Amino acid sequence: ILGDADPDRYAKSIEVALKDKNSDGLLAILTPQAMTDPTKTARRFVEILQGNPPKKPILASWMGGDGITPGEQILNNSKIFTLPFPDTAAHVFNYMWQYTYNLQGLYETPYLPSDEDENAPNRQRVQRMLEAAKAEGRTLLTEYESKQLLEAYGIPTVTTRIANNEDEAIALADKIGYPVVLKLNSTTITHKADVGGVRLLLQDADTVRKAFQAIQSSVKEKVGAQHFQGVTVQPMLKMSQGDYELIVGSSLDPQFGPVLLFGTGGALVEVFKDSALGLPPLNTTLARRMMEQTKIYQALQGVRGQDSVDIEALEKLLVRFSLLVAEQPWIKEMDINPLLASSEHLIALDARVVLHEAETQTLPKPAISPYPLQYVQPWTLPDGKEIVIRPIRPEDEPLVRKFHEPLSQESVYLRYFHLMSLTSRVAHDRLSRLCFIDYDREIALVADYQDSETGEHEILGIARLSQLHGLNEAEFAMIVSDRYQHQGLGTELLSRLINIGKKHGLSRISANILPENWPMQRVSEKVGFQLHRIAPDMITAEILLDDG
Structure with a gap:
């Protein structure tokens, strides 16, 4: 609008802009001109909004010092x-856009990697490695140990072998194939290049022998012979166009606990400073959001005719790395640098793991509780079907949607106290919040059956325990598929909720039940609840846990 615009013209312009479906927000700017009345214009602005409540964010910038203060x-x-x-x-x-985008990311349904069940982490192997290092009084894992730890969580690493002398190094190089890389193997030195502990592009046995001697001599001269425990032998992977060096790491924040890092890696990681932070544990959607915050992400999608890096595989790697960080509190710091990424492979070329001191009394906890694996247990239905009762996870949303589809109106009414349409029950906004939960404040158990022939999963029942805000009490709710009612599944689910409540130190669990819902009343009494009629149309089930 022109500089001579009066309040009515401002108001009309605002009215038109509010109705424009091509805009998602409105910014009204006023700069005092000879014909401008900032105060009256502000009044007309308010009148327009009162008669036409906005459905988009409204901002205003009234410029001009003291003269615009009343407006x-x-x-x-x-x-x-x-x-x-x-x-x-x-x-x-x-x-505002970033905030909305981040919220959408939180509640976007992540996918469950197809190989998740087959590639479960080898947690016992990791536990043995960490216990061995602590028993030796060490806080630094060797590169070889660090890579073994990563492999236990399904993170691919370059072939790495330990050689204690020159002949072993040559024999391993012959077996691996030239060219090879020799690196210092040490339980005390973390930055090998600083002490001359890295030799690249070794083409034959003679260069391997000389490299071994050079590393040993350099370490002895710079820090002492006691820091040399042989070398590792690795294949020399050539960087080609379309290959990228990334960094994936974790460190401790005094307030948030373990924090994840992803970004551009390699020798110039401190120069480029292209990285993003996140909190473990991640799912695939959160992993993607983390990557999107970096400059390197655009290149990873393919530029100048280069193929895209396998983004889905990179998401899985970040999820597994975050799970390792969340599940292993003895790890103080950890990084993979570089992580070589291309359209054909993802492979950790170097890794570093630092542990807490063995005498540490209190280990830091993640800001976000990891998936409670301790509550994953098998169970057998009376007909012999083997199922797994486990906590719900964000990836379960499609299964929960299928669970709701065949529910009878009676089951829906008894659970929600009113008839609720299928469309309402399976709306994404609703299900995403029911599946993406804070395990510190709420637990939802699902009865998960997997068909042995098709491999398809089916949820047979859902039981939820929600802690009341500010109280040491919780409410439970439960619904079982019509086909699997009266088979003991509800009793088993409720019994497990009681045990979880005890482990969380709750003093009381309760639920409201409709008088006509006699199956739920019977199940509640069976596991120890007391029933009280609090109104003609409502019964409360209550159990006190103070006495264990």
Whole structure:
């Protein structure tokens, strides 16, 4: 609008902009001109919004010092956020978009990798490695040990073998195939290159022998012979166009506990400083969001005719790395640098793991509770079907949707106290919040049956325990598929919720039950609940856990 615009023209322009479906927000800017009335314009602005409540964010920038203060006050009193400069408002819009985008990411349904069940982490192997290092009084794992730890969680690493002398190094190089890399093997030195502990592109036995001697001599001269425990022999992987060096790491934040890092890696990681942070544990969606915050992500998708890196495989790797961080509290710091990424492979070329001191009394906890594996247990139905009762996870949303489809109206009414349409029950906004839960405050157990022939999963029942805010009490709710009612599944699910409540130190668990829901009343009494009629149309089931 022109500089001579009066309040009515401003109001009309705002009205048109609010109706424009091509915009997601409105910023009204006023700069005092000869014909401008900032105060009256503000009043007309407010009147337009009162008659047409906005469905998009509204910002205003009334510029001009003291002369616009009355108009600015009118806008603020009407809950219209004002800013002194329009560029600041543009930043605010950007922050609002980022916030919305992050929320959408949290509740976007992640996928469950198809090989998740077959490639479960070898946690016992990791436990043995960490216990052995602590028993020796060490806080630093060797590169070889660090890679073994990563492999136990399904993270691919370059072939790495230990050689204690020159002849062993040559024999391993002959077996691996030239060219090879020799690196210092040490339980005390973390940055091998700083002490001359890395030799690249070794083409034959003679260069391997000389490299072994050079590493041994350099370490002895710079830090002492006691820091040399042989070398590792690895194949020399050539970088080609379309290959990228990444870094994946974790460190401790004094407030948030373990924090993840992803970004551009290699020798210049401190120069580029292209990285993003996240909190473990991740799922595939959160892993993607983390990658999207970096500059390298655009290149990973393929540029200048190069093939894209296997983004899905990279998501899986980040999920597994985050699980390792969340499940192993003795790990203080850890990084993979570089992680070689291309369209054909993802492979950790070097790794470093630092542990807490053995005498550490209190280990840091993740800000987000990891998946509670301790509650994953098998169970057998009366007909012989083997199922697994486990906590729900965000990836279960498609299974929960299928679970709701065949439920009878009676089952729905008894669970929700009113008839609820299938469309409402399976809406993404609803299911995403039911599946993506904070395990510190809520546990939902699902009865998971996997067909041995097709491999397809089916949820047979869901039981939920939700802690009441500010109280040491919780409420339970449960629903079982019509086909599997009256088979003891509800009793088993409720019994497990009671045990979980005891482990969490709850004092009381309760639930409201409709009088006509006699199966739930019977199950509740069977596992120890007391029933109380609190109204003609409502019964409360209650169990006290103080006495264990």
